Amino acid sequence: xxxxxxxxxxxxxxxxxxxxxxGLYADVCYMVAKRYLRNNEDAEEIVMDTFLIxxxxxxxxxxxxxxxxxxxxxxxxxxxxxMKLRKKRLVFEEEISIEFERxxxxxxxxxxxxxxxxxxxxxxxQYSLVFQLHEVDGFSHxxxxxxxxxxxxxxxxxxxxxxxxxxxxxxPLGYKYE
Amino acid sequence: MKKTIxxxxxxxRPEWNREANWAKIESSIKAPGKFRKxxxxxxxxxxxxxxxxxxxxxxxxxAKNKHSVPVETKIQPDTIQVIAEFRDTVEQYRKQFIYQRxxxxxxxxxxxxxxxxxxxxxxxxxxxxxxxLHIPPNTIFTLPDFKSIRTGKRTSKPYATNVxxxxxxxxxxxxxxxxxxxxxxxxxxxxxxLIVLIK
Numbered sequence: 001x002x003x004x005x006x007x008x009x010x011x012x013x014x015x016x017x018x019x020x021x022x023g024l025y026a027d028v029c030y031m032v033a034k035r036y037l038r039n040n041e042d043a044e045e046i047v048m049d050t051f052l053i054x055x056x057x058x059x060x061x062x063x064x065x066x067x068x069x070x071x072x073x074x075x076x077x078x079x080x081x082x083m084k085l086r087k088k089r090l091v092f093e094e095e096i097s098i099e100f101e102r103x104x105x106x107x108x109x110x111x112x113x114x115x116x117x118x119x120x121x122x123x124x125x126q127y128s129l130v131f132q133l134h135e136v137d138g139f140s141h142x143x144x145x146x147x148x149x150x151x152x153x154x155x156x157x158x159x160x161x162x163x164x165x166x167x168x169x170x171x172p173l174g175y176k177y178e
Numbered sequence: 179m180k181k182t183i184x185x186x187x188x189x190x191r192p193e194w195n196r197e198a199n200w201a202k203i204e205s206s207i208k209a210p211g212k213f214r215k216x217x218x219x220x221x222x223x224x225x226x227x228x229x230x231x232x233x234x235x236x237x238x239x240x241a242k243n244k245h246s247v248p249v250e251t252k253i254q255p256d257t258i259q260v261i262a263e264f265r266d267t268v269e270q271y272r273k274q275f276i277y278q279r280x281x282x283x284x285x286x287x288x289x290x291x292x293x294x295x296x297x298x299x300x301x302x303x304x305x306x307x308x309x310x311l312h313i314p315p316n317t318i319f320t321l322p323d324f325k326s327i328r329t330g331k332r333t334s335k336p337y338a339t340n341v342x343x344x345x346x347x348x349x350x351x352x353x354x355x356x357x358x359x360x361x362x363x364x365x366x367x368x369x370x371x372l373i374v375l376i377k
Contacts (some may be wrong), residue, residue, distance in 0.1 A: 014207075015204070015207060015208075018203070018207070019200065019204070022196075022199075022200050022203065023200075026196050026199060026200070027190055027191060027192055027196065028187055028188055028190070030192055030194055030196075030199075031186075031187040031190050031192055032187060034192070035183075035187075040194065043194075044194060044195075044199055047199055048199060048202055048203055048206075051203050052203060052206055052207070055203075055207050070188075111179070111182065112182070113182055113183060113186035113187075116179055116182060116183060117183070135179060135180055136179070136180050136183050136184070138180075
C-alpha cells in the first residue's frame with residue numbers, strides 16, 4: 001500500500017491505516033531509533049510512541065510526494081529519541097571551536113553500514129548525536145541548535161570534533177578518506 | 179556515508195518483534211473511547227473535588243457562623259443592639275435602613291445619643307470603667323426577634339436577619355444597658371419600622 005493510499009484509508013479506518021503504515025515503515029523507524037539510542041528495548045518503545053503519535057496527528061499531515069510520510073515518521077522518531085535522551089539528562093556544554101573544517105560530506109571508501117554506525121556510536125554521545133542529526137538525517141545547525149538546546153556555533157563545534165574523531169578512528173583501520 | 183546509512187536503513191529487515199510492537203500499539207488504540215474518556219473522567223474528578231471542597235467550605239463557614247453565636251447568646255434578645263449611624267430621629271433611622279437594606283452598622287458612640295433621657299448620656303458615667311465587649315470584625319449573627327419584645331412572645335425566624343459589624347466596632351456594656359432600659363412603646367415603634375425595612 002502506498003503512502004497516499006494509507007492516508008486515504010486513514011480517513012475511513014484509522015486503525016487499519018496505522019497497521020499498514022506500521023507494516024511499511026516500522027522497520028525504518030526502528031533502525032533510526034536504534035542508531036540514536038543504541039538499545040533494542042528503547043528503540044521498540046520509540047517506535048510505539050511514534051506510531052501512537054501518527055495515529056493522532058496523521059490528519060494534520062500534508063502529503064507532498066511519495067516518501068514524505070516516511071520522512072515525517074523519521075523526524076517524529078528522532079524527536080522521540082531526543083526526548084528520551086533528554087530524560088537521561090544528556091548534558092551539552094557550549095563549545096567554541098575556532099577552526100572549522102569544510103563541511104562537505106565525509107566519505108570513506110568501502111565502509112559498510114554497521115562499521116559506520118559502530119564508529120559513530122563509539123563517539124561521545126554528544127558528538128554522535130550532532131553528527132547523526134547533521135550528516136545522516138540532514139538537519140541544519142540552527143535546527144540542531146533548537147533540538148538540543150545549543151547555539152548553532154556549538155553545534156558546528158560538536159560536528160567538527162565528531163568528524164575529526166571519526167577520521168581518527170577509521171583511518172587507522174585502513175579506511176581511506178576520500 | 180549518509181547514502182550508505184539511508185540505503186541500508188530503508189531496506190533493512192531488522193530482527194525484532196515487529197508483531198508484538200504492533201500488538202502493543204493496537205491495544206493502546208483499540209478502545210476508540212480511550213482517548214476521549216480521559217477528559218470526561220478528569221472533568222468528573224474535577225467536579226467531585228470541587229463539589230467536596232465547596233461543601234466543606236460551606237460547612238466550615240456555617241460552623242464559623244455558629245461560633246459567632248456566643249456573641250449573640252451573650253447579648254440577650256431583649257437587649258436590642260441595633261444602633262445606626264443616624265441618631266436624632268426615627269425618620270433618620272428609617273432612611274438609614276432603607277439605604278443599608280439588611281445590613282446594620284453599629285457606631286457605638288452614637289448609641290448614647292439615641293436616648294437623651296438616659297443619665298449615661300449626660301454624665302457619661304462608667305463607659306471607661308466598664309469592660310468592652312469586643313465583637314470580631316465582620317461578625318455575623320442573627321438579630322433577635324423584634325416582635326417578641328413587643329408581644330412578649332418569641333417567634334423565631336420571621337424577622338431574623340443578619341447584622342454585619344464593621345471592623346471599627348466594639349460594643350460596650352453601657353450601650354447594652356441603655357438599650358435595655360429603653361424598651362418601651364416608643365422604641366417598639368422604631369423597631370417595628372426597622373423590622374419592616376430590614377426584612
